[in-house]
Amino acid sequence: MAKDSMSPRERWLAVLNRKKPDRVPMDYWATDEATARLLSHLGCAGEEQMLERLHIDKPFLAEPRYVGPALPADTDMFGCRYRSISYGTGFYRECVHHPLAGFETLADIKASYRWPSPDWMDYSGIAAQVAAHDRFPVRGGGSEPFLIYKDLRGDEQAFVDLMEKPDIAHWCLGRLFKLAYANTQAIYDAIPGKVTFSIVAEDMGAQDDLMLSPAQIREFLIPGMKRIIDAVHQAGAFVFHHNDGAIRRILPDMIEAGIDVLNPIQWRCGGMEREGLKRDFGGRLVFHGGMDNQQTLPFGTVDDVRQEVQDNLRILGAGGGYILAPCHNIQAVSPPENVVALYETGYALG
Numbered sequence: 307m308a309k310d311s312m313s314p315r316e317r318w319l320a321v322l323n324r325k326k327p328d329r330v331p332m333d334y335w336a337t338d339e340a341t342a343r344l345l346s347h348l349g350c351a352g353e354e355q356m357l358e359r360l361h362i363d364k365p366f367l368a369e370p371r372y373v374g375p376a377l378p379a380d381t382d383m384f385g386c387r388y389r390s391i392s393y394g395t396g397f398y399r400e401c402v403h404h405p406l407a408g409f410e411t412l413a414d415i416k417a418s419y420r421w422p423s424p425d426w427m428d429y430s431g432i433a434a435q436v437a438a439h440d441r442f443p444v445r446g447g448g449s450e451p452f453l454i455y456k457d458l459r460g461d462e463q464a465f466v467d468l469m470e471k472p473d474i475a476h477w478c479l480g481r482l483f484k485l486a487y488a489n490t491q492a493i494y495d496a497i498p499g500k501v502t503f504s505i506v507a508e509d510m511g512a513q514d515d516l517m518l519s520p521a522q523i524r525e526f527l528i529p530g531m532k533r534i535i536d537a538v539h540q541a542g543a544f545v546f547h548h549n550d551g552a553i554r555r556i557l558p559d560m561i562e563a564g565i566d567v568l569n570p571i572q573w574r575c576g577g578m579e580r581e582g583l584k585r586d587f588g589g590r591l592v593f594h595g596g597m598d599n600q601q602t603l604p605f606g607t608v609d610d611v612r613q614e615v616q617d618n619l620r621i622l623g624a625g626g627g628y629i630l631a632p633c634h635n636i637q638a639v640s641p642p643e644n645v646v647a648l649y650e651t652g653y654a655l656g
Contacts, residue, residue: 314363318443318502321592321629322544322566330623330656331363332649333594333631339396339638340645347642360649365502366439368446368493374426383422386457395638401457412473421481424488429496436497445546446497447490448504449534451482452527468522475526483530490534494541503544503567506531511551514576523556528563535564546594550634552576554583561590570595570633571622580621593622594629597648603632603640608647615651623656630656 311328312320320327334357336344341353350356357364374383381387387403409415436444455478456464467475490504508527510516516523538545547565549556554577557568568591573580580596596618597603602610615630622628630652636645 310361313441314365315441315443315502317363318365318629321626322503324626326626330619330652331629332361332652332656333629334360334362334364334636335632335634336636336645337396337398337638340636340640343638344642344645347646360646361653362649363443365443365445366436368432368436368444368497368501370427370429370489370492371431372426373428374422383426384454384458385419386454404458404460404463406458406478407460407463409474412471412477415474415478422485424485424492427489427492429492432493432496436500443502444497444500445503445505446493446501447486447534447538448506448546449483449486449490449531450505450507450548451479451486451530452508454482455479465518468518468526472526479526479530483533487534487537490537494537494543499542501541501543503546504534504538505546505548506534506538506565507548509548509550510556511549511553511572511575513551515552516555517551520556520559524559528559532563539564552578554578557587561587565591567592567594567629569593569631572598572600572633574598574600580618584621584624588622588625588627592627592629595631595633596622596628597630597632599633599636599640603636603644603648606644608643611644611647612651615648616655619652619655 314331317327317329317331321331345353345356348356348359350359372383377383378387380389385405386401388399389402390397391400406415406419452464455475458478459467494501508531510518510523535545544566545564546567546569547560548569549560550570551572552575571580571583571593572578573596583593597614602614618628618630632648
């Protein structure tokens with residue numbers, strides 16, 4: 307059984323700096339419904355007690371407070387409106403109003419749409435938040451502009467724009483990157499030297515291959531991502547790159563851009579075999595995730611989960627550079643027994 311001699315922050319930093327931790331760090335991503343089931347199963351009063359009981363090293367999120375113009379119910383600062391949609395065992399918030407969907411030209415958008423301002427966020431409370439959680443790694447800043455762009459334009463139109471209306475895509479994504487950059491810098495200024503990592507994300511992959519061509523990724527996304535990546539490194543923090551699906555073809559580009567951590571390692575997707583990722587990129591990347599959310603956690607047995615933890619530690623953790631976590635959010639369909647097995651096995655063997 308492992309014996310903790312480091313704080314969660316120290317443990318993460320050891321792995322990120324390619325030093326040996328007391329044990330492999332473990333992170334937790336889950337839907338609210340999955341967390342509620344786990345709390346009930348364990349008899350825990352709240353998430354903090356559950357994280358401590360399972361020895362989970364979940365980072366603390368440092369984020370500003372919105373102080374801009376009053377927003378209608380279920381509407382974000384971009385004017386996107388959301389509704390909770392049931393998927394059977396829980397709910398996800400889906401965008402049901404796309405404020406830029408009706409615009410045909412860039413001139414129309416420039417003339418009629420009001421972009422959010424960095425001044426709409428208040429950063430004065432971040433330092434106190436972080437001080438109260440100083441044992442934990444701190445996540446703050448970063449970007450995921452194409453995700454927002456899809457809500458602004460609608461999913462289908464956002465992809466069409468890359469081919470048919472590149473002027474709109476370039477200009478809107480540029481505005482979104484500028485907002486993300488300003489937010490990231492403001493967080494760094496509010497808590498200098500305290501941010502452990504920033505998530506520079508974009509979901510580029512489907513089950514078997516990329517959803518965008520490498521040429522589109524290089525044209526529309528990587529230049530803006532690179533500017534934020536450089537700012538993260540200049541602040542002394544690490545770049546955590548979330549990118550779902552089969553994204554191996556674009557990994558060399560992302561590594562060249564400067565990412566430090568790759569998540570979520572969906573190893574059942576095409577080309578994402580763990581052995582190959584570790585062999586080809588393990589010297590340049592820390593891997594985060596690896597616990598399969600498509601089959602093992604929801605539909606496997608407790609023994610299947612334990613075996614997968616062992617496999618991930620053996621393959622992705624060989625020589626260091628691994629943080630044990632699920633491949634994206636644990637869903638409510640996953641039995642709590644499997645979730646407990648994940649973390650108990652990770653703690654015993656990590």
